[in-house]
Amino acid sequence: MQNSSAFQYLALDTIHESTTNPRRTFDEGKLLELAESIKHHGLIQPVTVRPNSEGFELIAGARRYRAAQLAELFSIPARIVEVDDTQALEWQLVENAQRADIHPYEEAQGFQRLLDLPGYDVATLVEKSGKSASHIYARLSLLQLIAEVAEAFTQERITASHANLIARLPQESQAEAFEQCWRKD
Known part of the structure; x- marks a missing residue:
């Protein structure tokens, strides 16, 4: 058509x-x-x-x-x-x-x-x-990312690699993992 x-x-x-x-x-x-x-x-x-x-x-x-x-x-x-x-x-x-x-x-x-x-x-x-x-x-x-992490990803504050790793985690663990992205150790 x-x-x-x-x-x-x-x-x-x-x-x-x-x-x-x-x-x-x-x-x-x-x-x-x-x-x-x-x-x-x-x-x-x-x-x-x-x-x-x-x-x-x-x-x-x-x-x-x-x-x-x-x-x-x-x-x-x-x-x-x-x-x-x-x-x-x-x-x-x-x-x-x-x-x-x-x-x-x-x-x-x-x-x-x-x-x-x-x-x-x-x-x-x-x-x-x-x-x-x-x-x-x-x-x-x-799409399993929690809103805070998804927003950081779309704004390119975290890389696709970080987003993919965090998306594999249970949603209740993602906020803590997101905070740990910035640690130097």
Whole structure:
């Protein structure tokens, strides 16, 4: 049920970001670099949107969309598709999983949102994302982190290695382990 129509230019103010996009963090410096590139070369890769009652919901291209706003563009090229909520979430996860700069915790949240839908299991995620089952399970284990540790991880105050080790612990032991990350001995 995909519409593979040609790209169209859409006014930025008719596009809004999706609430289901797994990507929640954006490096401001990299956005500014991308905005500068867009000013000089234009937006090379169109965003993907779907129509809804508010205009167009962004399915893929949140960084490009934000950078285009910073570059003060009026419109950007967009591919308009007709997909349901499940397909939109799947596309968002796959799009972000293929990019190196998505945070592991955000990727885990995206995997979990799909697993919460009927008909999805890890084997389906492997098939649809191109990631290995061990990668998916490793990401999902991060969701066992208590809120304090998860926040520190998403803010990059602790490394992925620390987060993975702490996630293996029972939740009642994680706060103490988190405090011990900073010990020198």
